Amino acid sequence: MANSNYLSISDILVTNEKVPCKFLLDLPKMGFLDPSATENDLKAGTNIEIPLWLAESLYTRRPPLVSVDLPKIYKETYREILNADSCTVDMHKLGQHFYELGCYIAKHDIKGEVSSTLLNTFRQRFKMILSASVSTDSINSVQPLSMSERKRTEAAVVTERALSSWLKIGDCPLTTANMVANHRKRKRAEMELL
């Protein structure tokens, strides 16, 4: 989504994600789309998963050939989980392109709640990424991230490393005093992290 061009690879990958669709009309000779179909023709009312790019072009025809359903991570149950605490969700498994696909899918949501869920999720997970990027201990303890989140975290870690190596280098590194490092409060904070 960073640059949603026609030739942007990430955008192509996002639009290649499958979304569940219901066909509204009979389509002759299109039975091959449904792997479980036995006939040559695709019957109206069939539910199958097709890539987003196909679904979009079938949906925008007049009359529309399909009605697009929400993928499960954008459905009510998952929305509730995400709104409650999105930091516990395994984005790597559930939505590699959660935000990007969500932007495309939001208009198929009749209630219009997907967009607020996307924003909420993004905000909640931002803090997780922020704290993960500054301390190397906690990077393993975060839930798997979506593709774009992972990229952002990696970039943040690189800057953080560069800055701390700059602080350490030279004739007089400004380091934490022993007394402060051994302070009880700080140790406890580390213990809680692990």
Place this chain on the structure above:
Amino acid sequence: MDPFEIEFIGENRIVSIIPNFSHDKIYLICGEFGPFRAGLPMNVPLWLAVMLKQKQKCRIVPPDWMDMEVLENIKEEEKRSRFFTKMPHEHYMVEAKLLLGAAAEDIPRASEVKTIIKDIWDIRMSKLRTSMDALMKSGGSYGRLDHLTMMEINSVKPLLPQAMDELHKIKMMTRTSASATLNNSTFTQSGSSQNI
């Protein structure tokens, strides 16, 4: 940007030295400096000062702000205020690091100064992170970076702007459903394949 590039920019700052040799004016890209008279204080760029100090050709006059009392005040104010306070100058961290590294003996109470500057830096960094998180939570669409120095801004650079960008994109794409269609070129592509 790399911290070393910022250090490079910061090295152009003018500091005072007392040379122990005499020399004519020297002509540098960043300006003319000199003439050097042994024992008379003069202004040179930070990088030149550090270089001369390393060759033991000069003594560095500690900058006005590198004084315990001034730094104590800055630290107190930084602690008290919810916002960032004004630092002595844009590259205080670079100057402190280089001067304390090369010329610790020229600065009175150098180790205390070092500790307090590190304290100020830590307070500001933690404040920066808290305010970044607060900015995201409150859903604000812009942040004020008053009194932040270049090094500090750089430390949040890929993460914060990228996150704000993405947040803005999500907002724009989901708000106006009409514009949230696929790229137009995708449509012409599919259109032409249907004609065949």
